[in-house]
Amino acid sequence: MSAIKGARERARIEVTAAIKYEARRQLAEEGAAKLSLRAVARELGMVSSALYRYFPSRDELLTALIVDAYDAVGAAAERADREVTETPAPPADPEAPAPAHGTGLARWTAVGCAVRTWALAHPHEYALIYGSPVPGYTAPQTTVAPASRVGLRLIAVVEEAHRTEGLALPPLAEELRPEAERLAAAFAPGLPPAAAAPLVAAWSQLFGLLSFELFGQFNRVVEDCEVFFRHAVTELGRSVGLMGTR
16 A cells, blocks of 8 residues: 555656646746646646636736745755855965965855856746746745755855954944844844854845846846946945855
8 A cells, every 4th residue: 555655656746846847847938927737737637627616816926936946046046055164275385375275255155156057057937936926926925945045155254254353334323223124133143243244234235246148138238247246246345244265
């Protein structure tokens, strides 16, 4: 009996993966607003009623795709951070500047560049989660945790740098203090308010840079987008108080 149950579960996993694959293909061709369960079922050779057993509505399928995309970019960010912190540092040159290996700024830059690499490889999934809202769709609470992964990784980088290296922060403007204190308490209790406000600004600017590049706003403006992005994301790291060289 358990063998039959296991076979059914494997079949369900395979069919679910096929549905998502076809839905992503249609996203790339038609956009999220035109995603249709009937069209997905037709391309897979399924009757609509069979597909509804996997995803009862278009919104549930969209939610699954959104969660997968957020988890994928979040995993890329976390993996990049681990690679910076876990790879042995090269031997120190006594006459060279202090190495950036493992510093908060190096980790921040690695995370930002990993997000860009993922976005360039998955532009339609990036557009689904960071582009225009899908008409008629409201994201459920289940998307919140996956959507937070990149932001939480950036916060963790800055919090650890605050504990170990210190942060170089300008004085906090008095008119911003109430909002900065609220942001720190809500999202980054391990950071001073003077770091929380620029951190939120830097997080939003990171995705602004990516959106400009992916959606063509840099056409005929920026030629070497990789160099431009790496420099810009490093400067965003400095804006939240991270120190060191790239």
